[in-house]
Amino acid sequence: MKQLTAIIKPFKLDDVREALSSIGVQGMTVTEVKGFGRQKGHTELYRGAEYKVDFVPKVRLDVAIAADRLDEVIEAITTAAKTGKIGDGKIFVYDLQQVIRIRTGETGPDAL
Amino acid sequence: MATHLKRKRIAHIIGVITTLLFSNSVLAEAEPTLNMANTAWMLTSTVLVLFMTVPGLALFYAGLVRNKNVLSILMQCFAITCLMSLVWLAYAYSLAFGEGGSVQQWIGGLDKAFFSGVSIDSLSGDIPETVFAMFQLTFAIITPALVVGGFAERIKFSAVLWFSVLWLTFVYAPVCHWVWGGGWLSDLGVMDFAGGTVVHINAGVAALVAALVLGRRYGFPETPMAPHNLTMTVTGACMLWVGWFGFNAGSALAANGAAGMAMLVTHLGAATGSLAWMVCEWLRHGKPSVLGIVTGMVAGLGTITPASGFVGPLGGVIIGGIAGLVCFWATQMVKRKLHIDDSLDVFPVHGIGGIVGTLLTAVFAATAFGGLGLSEGTTIAGQFVTQLIGVVVTIVWCGVLTLIIFKVLDATIGVRVTREQETEGLDLVLHDETGYNI
Secondary structure (H helix, E strand, O other): OOOEEEEEOOHHHHHHHHHHHHHOOOOOOOEEEEEOOOOOOOEEEEEEEEEEOOOOOEEEEEOOOEEHHHHHHHHHHHHHOOOOOOOOOEEEEEOOOOOOOOOOOEHHHOOO | HHHHHHHHHHHHHHHHHHHHHHHHHHHHHHOOOHHHHHHHHHHHHHHHHHHHHHHHHHHHHHHOOOOOHHHHHHHHHHHHHHHHHHHHHHHHHHHOOOOOOOHHOOOOOOOOOOOOOOOOEEEOOOOOHHHHHHHHHHHHHHHHHHHHHHHHHOOOOOHHHHHHHHHHHHHHHHHHHHHHHOOOHHHHHHOOOOHHHHHHHHHHHHHHHHHHHHHHOOOOOOOOOOOOOHHHHHHHHHHHHHHHHHHHHEEEEEEHHHHHHHHHHHHHHHHHHHHHHHHHHHHHHHHOHHHHHHHHHHHHHHHHHHOOOOOHHHHHHHHHHHHHHHHHHHHHHHHHHHHOOOOOOOOHHHHHHHHHHHHHHHHHHHHHHHOOOOOOOOOHHHHHHHHHHHHHHHHHHHHHHHHHHHHHHHOOOOOOOOOOHHHHHHHHHHHHHOOOOO
C-alpha cells in the first residue's frame, strides 16, 4: 500500500477530487496549509506599509491507495492540479505499513 | 354660489395664516420658543454621532489591530464613551459651554456643573438644552476615542481612562470653549463649523504625542503588524460615513438650508476623498486597496468637517480631493520616513486633515469659490490668517498639555505594559479574554 501527500493550489481542489473519484479512489483527507517552495511568498500593503508574507495558502491532500494503483493516481492528480505556472505544488509518496478500519476491524487493502 | 363660497374660504385661510405668522414673529421677539423641527433633527443627529463612536469607530479601529488586541480597542472605545459622559455631566459641559464671567474668553464657569439649572424647559437657542448638551457630549466622546489609534496595542487600560479624563478636562473643554463656547478664538473670527480644530486637530496631535511618548510597538516597523480583520474595519468605516451626517449637518443646530448644504458637501468630501486615495494607491503601488479607499473616506470627512457649513458643492469636491492626496502623502511620511508608530494613523488622517480643512475653509467659504460667504469686510487672505491662528493655537495647546498629561501619568501609574504583556496581547493580559475562540 502507498500513501500520497499532495500539496496543491487551493482552487484546484475540486478538480483533483473529481479526478480521483472518477478513477475510483474512495476517500481522502484535506487540510488547509501554508508554506512556500520556489514560488516564495508575496507582499501585502496596508496604507503604504509593506509586509512580506512568506507563506502562501495551499491545500494538502492525503490519500491511501493500493500499491498497484500508484501510477494511475499520480497521473490523475498531476493532470488535474497542473496549471503550468510556478506554485503548482508537489506529490510525496510513502510506503504505507498498515491500515485499519475502526468500525469493522478490517486491515490491509480491505480497509482502504 | 360655489365660487363665492370658495373665495370666502380662501380669504379666511389667508387671514388665519397672516395672523399666525404675525403672532409668531411677535412671540419670537418676546422670548425664544422651542422649535420642534429643529429639536427633532438634533435628537436624530445626536444619535448619529454617538453611533460614530460605538460601534463605528470601535469597529474601524478594532479591525486594524492584531487579533490579540481586538478586545482592548473595543473596550477602550466603550469605556471612554461611558466615562466621558459622566465627566461631561459633572463639569466638562460647564467648562465648555457655561458662563465664564471674567474669564469667559478662556474657559466657561462651573455654573452648569452637574447640569445645574438644566431642566426640561431650558432652551439653548430654540432647542432643549438637554439636547444641545447631549449633542455636544457625543463630540466629547468621539474625540478622545479617536486618540486611541495613536497608542493602540501597548497602553495600560487604567492609563487610557486617566488620560481621557485629564485630556477632556485640560485640552478638549478649553479648546471647545474657545471655538464654540464664546471664547477668544470665536471672537477672533475662527471658522470651525463642526470640529476641524476642536475634534480633528486635537485628536490627531494628541495621538502623535502619545505615539512619541509611549514609543513604538516592539518590532515596529520591521515586523508585520497587518490589520487582523478588514471586513470589520470597512463595516466601521461605513458607519462613520453615515454618522458623519449628524456630526456636520447637525452642527447647523437646526433643520434648515445650512444643514442641508452641510450634508451635501460632507457627502461629496467623503466621495472625492475616497477616490483620490484610491487613485494615489493605484498609481503608486499598482493596485487599489479597500483599506486605502476607506481611509481616504475618513480623510475626506475629517477635512470637510470645519468647512461643511460654509462651503458649496465645489468646495466639498475640491477639499475632499485635496484631503485624499495630502493625507495619503502624510501617512507614508509618518510611517515610512519618520518611523513614528502612530499605530492607526490618527495624525496623518485626522490631524493633517483637520489642519488642511480649517485653512481651506477661508478659501472655499468665499462666494468667489462657490461658498456661502465670509463675514462682511473680510478677505480670503485675512480669514486665512485667522484660521492659521486657530490651527497653531490648537496644535500648541494640545501638544504641550498632552505631553504634560502623559509625563505625569508615566511618572505615577505608568502608561505602557511590559514587553512580555505586549507580546502576549492586551486582550488576555488586561481583560482575561480572547476575541476569537474558533
